[in-house]
Amino acid sequence: MSFSRIDGFRIAGVSTCVPPTRVDNLDLGERYGAEDVRKVVSMAGVRHRHVVGDELTAVDLCTEAARRLLDRLGWAPESITGLIMVTQSPDHFLPSSACVVHAKLGLPVECAAFDMGLGCSGYPYGLYIAATMLKAGGQQRILMLHGETPSRFVHPDDHATTLLFGDAGSATALEAVPASPDGEPASFGLFTDGSGADGLIIRGGAFRDRNPADPRDLCVRMDGAGIFNFTIKRVPPLVNDTLAFAGLTVPDVDAYLFHQSNRFIMKHLMKKCGLPEDRVPFTIEDTGNCGGPSVAVTLTRCLAERGRDHPLRLMLLGYGVGLSWSSAVVTLPPDAVLLHGVCAPTPNPATPDPSGVTP
16 A cells, blocks of 8 residues: 655645636526536536636636735745645746746745646645655755646537636645654655546547647546546555554544545545535536636635634545545644635736636
8 A cells, every 4th residue: 555654844834826717617608508518517516617718827827826825924035945836837848837837936946846747636636645754854944836727738629628617726835844653644645546547538648649630629628437437446445554554433523524536426525434414525516627726715714713712633535536536634723824715817918708618
């Protein structure tokens, strides 16, 4: 089993950001058929989505989230020693998006910055890499950014994906702290099954097929049944095995923060894992499936409303494209900063298509 424990770090804050354009899926009945739209909304649970159009990217969303977080924490840019950008929605093939954000934030040349090309499972993976860097020494403060704009991946004729995906960016601030014998280390579980890579894929546009004959191959193709079967096969054991590895039981965890994939799937997972409804928050209904950053969005939107006079033990769960799945059990300090907001539009932005797609 691919599990590990890491101590010697703390989560100082999490900030998330969504684009200003908000789409009501029920307004798209004329385009996709009112009955088909109602069925998708009822099953997937997505009523509203925030989409970027042409004027914003994952880099912009993450940069804005990071700026707000640094400002609230009072962290000077020169104090950041590491920057990790988790995304499958880069501004460019090269340079890395982390280098672009590094410049935007004015970080020092001593700051290590690099990308991780992961999607739905990326949030726990990113935390793991940040934690290992802090534990290894030499790093003091790390920004782990996770941003996606999946609304840009979809084909306008594919309502199963167009009505599902929204966009978001996140920034998580971590810092090194002395390991305490009384402290609880974080637990991580990281898994991959590359034989299922075709289940969620954009076939064209990169170097395997730079200019595909079928323009449809520039958009995502999703095997819905295959992804559903993968999820119900892999995620329940992931929850149970993570609890066992951490020496915990279901009631010991204050909140289970799932990647907001699909309401029907998440309800099924809750039931199969025996998780109480009041410990599994949902945000998919008004942010859509925004990929891996949905874990952070759920954290900032739902836990900021709770009175936090004591640490919260959280299980973070990502699963999907790759195929890849991951977990993290972390403690959120009571003084951790949690922020969620809308990213300000750029001057004179292009008017986005209401479906949230770029033809």
